[in-house]
Amino acid sequence: MLTRSIYTEEHHQFRESVQRMYARELQPYVEQWETEGIVSRDFWRACGDNGMLLPDIPEQYGGCGLDFKFNAIILEETALAGTTGPAFGVHNDIVAHYINNYGSEAVKQHWLPRMATGEAIGAICMSEPGTGSDLKNIRTRATPVDGGYVLNGSKTFITNGINADVAVIAARVGDDSGARSISLFVCGCDQPGFTKGRKLDKVGNRSSDTAELFFEDLFIPTENLLGKQGEGFIYMMKELPQERLSIAISCQAAAQHAYDIAVAYVKERQAFGKAVFDFQNTRFVLANIKTQLQVGWQHLDACIQALVNKQLSTDEAAAAKLWHSELRCKVVDDCLQLFGGYGYIEEYEIARLWRDARVMRLYGGTSEIMKDLISRSI
Numbered sequence: 001m002l003t004r005s006i007y008t009e010e011h012h013q014f015r016e017s018v019q020r021m022y023a024r025e026l027q028p029y030v031e032q033w034e035t036e037g038i039v040s041r042d043f044w045r046a047c048g049d050n051g052m053l054l055p056d057i058p059e060q061y062g063g064c065g066l067d068f069k070f071n072a073i074i075l076e077e078t079a080l081a082g083t084t085g086p087a088f089g090v091h092n093d094i095v096a097h098y099i100n101n102y103g104s105e106a107v108k109q110h111w112l113p114r115m116a117t118g119e120a121i122g123a124i125c126m127s128e129p130g131t132g133s134d135l136k137n138i139r140t141r142a143t144p145v146d147g148g149y150v151l152n153g154s155k156t157f158i159t160n161g162i163n164a165d166v167a168v169i170a171a172r173v174g175d176d177s178g179a180r181s182i183s184l185f186v187c188g189c190d191q192p193g194f195t196k197g198r199k200l201d202k203v204g205n206r207s208s209d210t211a212e213l214f215f216e217d218l219f220i221p222t223e224n225l226l227g228k229q230g231e232g233f234i235y236m237m238k239e240l241p242q243e244r245l246s247i248a249i250s251c252q253a254a255a256q257h258a259y260d261i262a263v264a265y266v267k268e269r270q271a272f273g274k275a276v277f278d279f280q281n282t283r284f285v286l287a288n289i290k291t292q293l294q295v296g297w298q299h300l301d302a303c304i305q306a307l308v309n310k311q312l313s314t315d316e317a318a319a320a321k322l323w324h325s326e327l328r329c330k331v332v333d334d335c336l337q338l339f340g341g342y343g344y345i346e347e348y349e350i351a352r353l354w355r356d357a358r359v360m361r362l363y364g365g366t367s368e369i370m371k372d373l374i375s376r377s378i
């Protein structure tokens with residue numbers, strides 16, 4: 001692999017500590033989490049103990065006060081370990097950032113230190129049964145009352161929905177339709193009127209819990225409004241590039257992992273008296289993937305650096321999410337083919353990687369929505 005020049009010695013040391021921690025606390029449990037459909041809370045606690053939660057949140061709120069590259073290393077190492085179960089992208093890169101960037105002092109003091117230790121797990125609640133892509137048309141309503149708001153509505157497809165302790169919720173205030181009535185709220189998931197529904201039975205990414213949530217006369221105090229009333233959509237547009245880059249990072253690393261295990265397999269597997277690797281087709285398929293991975297890492301690093309410099313635009317983040325998620329799906333499919341029939345058998349990791357990949361073109365905005373966003377910048 002070409003040298004990745006964005007990372008310093010401090011980043012390399014952090015990566016090694018994440019790898020050591022994963023060997024102990026993650027790898028032995030991946031299959032268990034897959035079966036149970038959820039990552040254990042003990043793992044989140046262990047991540048907190050090892051300084052892996054809220055890397056780029058200021059130390060005064062319990063974070064590590066580092067840069068986003070540390071978040072990126074966690075995402076990469078998780079995917080390289082063969083799982084996307086622990087939804088660090090949601091917890092570290094999205095929920096903590098909404099609270100840190102737009103929360104009142106009281107909300108920051110309450111939730112961020114708990115999120116940093118793993119005592120509280122975060123969820124982001126935008127999508128609803130009636131709308132996902134068209135976020136301007138959400139129906140969850142926040143009615144102003146004395147001292148705050150009362151929320152009614154429901155959300156679906158919420159990552160960490162079952163495990164979550166704190167949720168950032170998008171809701172509409174007032175009767176206006178469209179973006180200018182959308183506000184964001186922070187809410188503890190144990191509040192009266194906040195109900196967790198069923199854990200959704202997914203095609204892949206099974207160790208990541210995904211749930212429906214229901215709000216019935218859920219009271220939210222004024223201090224839990226994020227930023228200003230009616231500006232929620234603006235905040236979402238500002239934060240979505242980081243969410244999309246997080247997905248792109250996971251996708252690139254997962255594609256690399258699929259390639260790595262495919263190379264090992266074809267060098268072992270024999271057919272027609274030689275290793276499967278020795279067929280020209282196999283070598284060309286792998287050469288093609290290797291080339292795409294090389295280009296992909298360099299592109300990804302340019303995007304990570306741009307984000308750290310606060311220069312990654314909405315369309316560039318959308319392009320990264322589009323390209324790396326499509327790459328991941330193509331790579332896992334090509335790699336599965338090299339496994340032959342075993343690629344379709346659950347015992348083989350490539351089968352899970354293939355199932356896990358598909359959602360990446362859907363969540364965080366579909367590939368079609370990414371193209372729409374990119375085209376607006378042309």
Ligand SMILES: Cc1cc2nc3c(=O)[nH]c(=O)nc-3n(C[C@H](O)[C@H](O)[C@H](O)COP(=O)(O)OP(=O)(O)OC[C@H]3O[C@@H](n4cnc5c(N)ncnc54)[C@H](O)[C@@H]3O)c2cc1C
Pocket residue numbers: 090123124125126127130131132133134156157158159160202205210359362363364365366367368369372
């Ligand atoms: C496993 C999983 C986890 C998720 N986690 C979260 C989460 O934590 N929080 C959260 O809020 N959401 C989450 N989502 C929801 C996800 O972001 C949405 O599913 C996604 O944005 C698409 O919305 P939708 O499902 O309503 O599809 P729809 O919006 O109904 O889209 C259906 C189809 O129409 C296409 N389409 C829609 N609009 C356009 C357009 N303008 N131009 C062209 N084509 C268009 C779409 O691309 C898609 O192909 C998750 C989803 C899944 C599956």
